[in-house]
Amino acid sequence: MRDKVILIAEDNANDEELTLRALRKNNISNSIVMVRDGQEALDYLFGDGAHATRDLNQRPQVMLLDINLPKINGLEVLKRIRADERTKTMPVVILTSSAEERDRLVAYANFANSYIRKPVDFDQFTESVRELGLYWLVLNEPPPRPRAAATS
Amino acid sequence: MKAPRTTIQRKLVIAIMLTSTTALVLTGAVLVAREAMSLRSLLGTELSTRAGILAANSTAALAFQNPEDARQVLSALRTDPSVVAAALYDGQGRLFATYPNGAAPPLVPRKPGRPGRLFEKENLVVNQSVAEGANRLGTLYIKTDLRQLDQGVRVHALVVLGALLGSIGVSFALSTWLQRRIAQPVLVLAKAARAVSERKDYSIRVETVSDDELGLLAGAFNDMLAEIQERDTALRSSEGRLRQLNAELEQRVAARTIELETSNKELEAFSYSVSHDLRAPLRAIDGFSKALLEDCGEALGETGTRHLERVRNATRQMGLLIDDLLNLARLSRAELRREPVDLGAVGQEIAASLEQAQPERKVSFVLAPDLRADGDSQLLRVVLDNLLRNAWKFTSKHPTGRIELGQTGTNGRRVFFVADDGAGFDMAHADLLFAPFQRLHRQSDFEGTGVGLATVQRIIHRHGGRLWAEGAVDKGATFYFTLWENGS
Amino acid sequence: MPLLSPPARRRLLRGLVPALALLGLCATSSASVANALEVKRTPEYDLKAVFLYQFAHFVEWPARAFADAHSPITIGVLGEDPFGGGLDEIVTNEAVGGRKLVVRRYRTVDEIDTCHVLFICPSEASRMAAILTRLKGRNLLTVGDTKDFVAQNGIVGFTLARNRLKLRINLAAADTAKLIISSKLLRQAEIVHPKGSQG
Numbered sequence: 001m002r003d004k005v006i007l008i009a010e011d012n013a014n015d016e017e018l019t020l021r022a023l024r025k026n027n028i029s030n031s032i033v034m035v036r037d038g039q040e041a042l043d044y045l046f047g048d049g050a051h052a053t054r055d056l057n058q059r060p061q062v063m064l065l066d067i068n069l070p071k072i073n074g075l076e077v078l079k080r081i082r083a084d085e086r087t088k089t090m091p092v093v094i095l096t097s098s099a100e101e102r103d104r105l106v107a108y109a110n111f112a113n114s115y116i117r118k119p120v121d122f123d124q125f126t127e128s129v130r131e132l133g134l135y136w137l138v139l140n141e142p143p144p145r146p147r148a149a150a151t152s
Numbered sequence: 153m154k155a156p157r158t159t160i161q162r163k164l165v166i167a168i169m170l171t172s173t174t175a176l177v178l179t180g181a182v183l184v185a186r187e188a189m190s191l192r193s194l195l196g197t198e199l200s201t202r203a204g205i206l207a208a209n210s211t212a213a214l215a216f217q218n219p220e221d222a223r224q225v226l227s228a229l230r231t232d233p234s235v236v237a238a239a240l241y242d243g244q245g246r247l248f249a250t251y252p253n254g255a256a257p258p259l260v261p262r263k264p265g266r267p268g269r270l271f272e273k274e275n276l277v278v279n280q281s282v283a284e285g286a287n288r289l290g291t292l293y294i295k296t297d298l299r300q301l302d303q304g305v306r307v308h309a310l311v312v313l314g315a316l317l318g319s320i321g322v323s324f325a326l327s328t329w330l331q332r333r334i335a336q337p338v339l340v341l342a343k344a345a346r347a348v349s350e351r352k353d354y355s356i357r358v359e360t361v362s363d364d365e366l367g368l369l370a371g372a373f374n375d376m377l378a379e380i381q382e383r384d385t386a387l388r389s390s391e392g393r394l395r396q397l398n399a400e401l402e403q404r405v406a407a408r409t410i411e412l413e414t415s416n417k418e419l420e421a422f423s424y425s426v427s428h429d430l431r432a433p434l435r436a437i438d439g440f441s442k443a444l445l446e447d448c449g450e451a452l453g454e455t456g457t458r459h460l461e462r463v464r465n466a467t468r469q470m471g472l473l474i475d476d477l478l479n480l481a482r483l484s485r486a487e488l489r490r491e492p493v494d495l496g497a498v499g500q501e502i503a504a505s506l507e508q509a510q511p512e513r514k515v516s517f518v519l520a521p522d523l524r525a526d527g528d529s530q531l532l533r534v535v536l537d538n539l540l541r542n543a544w545k546f547t548s549k550h551p552t553g554r555i556e557l558g559q560t561g562t563n564g565r566r567v568f569f570v571a572d573d574g575a576g577f578d579m580a581h582a583d584l585l586f587a588p589f590q591r592l593h594r595q596s597d598f599e600g601t602g603v604g605l606a607t608v609q610r611i612i613h614r615h616g617g618r619l620w621a622e623g624a625v626d627k628g629a630t631f632y633f634t635l636w637e638n639g640s
Numbered sequence: 641m642p643l644l645s646p647p648a649r650r651r652l653l654r655g656l657v658p659a660l661a662l663l664g665l666c667a668t669s670s671a672s673v674a675n676a677l678e679v680k681r682t683p684e685y686d687l688k689a690v691f692l693y694q695f696a697h698f699v700e701w702p703a704r705a706f707a708d709a710h711s712p713i714t715i716g717v718l719g720e721d722p723f724g725g726g727l728d729e730i731v732t733n734e735a736v737g738g739r740k741l742v743v744r745r746y747r748t749v750d751e752i753d754t755c756h757v758l759f760i761c762p763s764e765a766s767r768m769a770a771i772l773t774r775l776k777g778r779n780l781l782t783v784g785d786t787k788d789f790v791a792q793n794g795i796v797g798f799t800l801a802r803n804r805l806k807l808r809i810n811l812a813a814a815d816t817a818k819l820i821i822s823s824k825l826l827r828q829a830e831i832v833h834p835k836g837s838q839g
Binding site for chain 3 (some may be wrong): 208209211212213215216217218221284285286287
């Protein structure tokens, strides 16, 4: 379970804190990588910028992606993830405040694996995070590692 | 408009010629006939007179048995070439003398005829008694050839015919001249009318020459054209103004459309930011309140805990409000589908879910069958959900309740309704029912954001219908709605 | 136009039909006729009778020759009547210009009173000159068929030429008798101007 990294793209410090709290409360002990904007998320995934030295073989088990991100919008980030061979198959869950139909449509059109709306009620939020972790980290079998990444 | 080249001219000439020719021919015929008759009569009289003279001259020849003298008397007829034959008969009717000398039957009759004149086919025959006083001596017979008369008549007819032809020629010349005087103004008028109708040129004027009815007509035509020209000018200028106004209006509409689109985009951006930026702090408030309760619950004490619970309730309420508001805003923009919807079935599902949520409630649903309507099934579901949920909510203070979904017809138009026997409302405040965030009941009595009925009204309006309510405090409320009032 | 009465027509018929045809045959025997009442009728004298009748139509008498407007026209026969009743037959019931026609017979010239046409018979041939001299000055149309009748101041003379009865008229004598003879009649006749006669 050690290598099962959860990548969270979230610019709101409150939401970040609450998400981490909810994960902790649900005993999800996986290593969690936090990125604060879209650019950083892409840098992490493709080993650019501050994350140039990162081992790209370490791929997140799941990515929780907010839409309303600075620099590069979450949906644009999703598009780039799906456009790259290395991250094409990575599970991406949209976790956002937006209930906009348009956002949901664009997300699913770019092969988001789930679309979760953050409830205002923290109890509900905690419950959502618990179910999310349980599902993606325990129940769900991840896709095999991409060959290109494995050989490099 | 095809030009009827010379029709009126030809008609006029034909009319005049027909009239004058008919009159001339009739006159000519009468003249010839009269001439023929008078010639005959004259010839007859002449012959009778001559016969009388001859008879008088031949009395003695007969009386004294002198055929030579008789022949001599008859030979006087030589001067008239039209005389074919003549004969004298004595008192006993025997041939006494003949003319020409030696003439014999059948050139002359064997016996004298009755005295008098007789027109035969080609001849005029006179039998004249010869007598000296009362002394009847015999009969004179003269036969003349009518061909001479026919000749005379023919000559006369020729003269008349010549006069006739001359007159027709003169009348043709006259009628041509006259018709030009009559037809020319008409043709000018017609030409002008054609020009007007072809070129739409109302500045054309007809030159008025005659001061008769045609002149009047031309004057009236000119007046009419002047009037039309005036109106045409007015029409053109008002058309121009109208076009200008139209253009301005279009510009304004375009500007408004742009404004509207801008404001729509702004509204979208607004609701987008509301959904994100308003909810995120709320979630933080609720989340950290919960964290506070969990982490420092004991330090807060009972009062602090209760206060924090209040904060969390208010936060959740505000979350609901934001969601409802966003829904309401989205309704205005969402595309409207039109499809057959069974409102009864939808109502049934909603009623079932309500009963399932609160199985302890004793509420009877009365759902009319066959509540078919046209509209957006999702939006109409929102309408029924709101109305039935309202009814369910406002009957909650009563031990039992009755909720009805049905339809009535007024003036052949279908009116759907949702009626309950719950808390009802004061009709004095009926106009506040559908305004967003307006509530007629205390939050402590009935929960709600006050957006539900506003949403319903928005949906009904988008379906071209009306929504209204009747009710009385504690006597229940009935919500009526129609769909597509302006045509199905 | 006055019409002839049927009897007159019959008489004329009888008188004229044979007249021309038989004239020649009968001419020779005419001289031997002696007695008026006994003599047979001949075509020649029948024709002469008709002529006598016709003279009344073509001759005008002065007014004084008649007693009044209705006085008859008298046709006289002096001497031995050669007509054998033919003249009477023709004249009976005839009228000219409102005057009846009557036939009178005279044996001598002295017997003649009112007379308008006088046929002097051949029987008087020997006394002809004396008779005519006697009658001179009277309004009387003297007619005769004797030789030189007109030369003896007779007014109308009958002559036969080529089997036809011809007339000779002494206009001077007629003038003396104050008679106007119709030109029509004159046309039918040979006008004779006797030498020595008063014109």
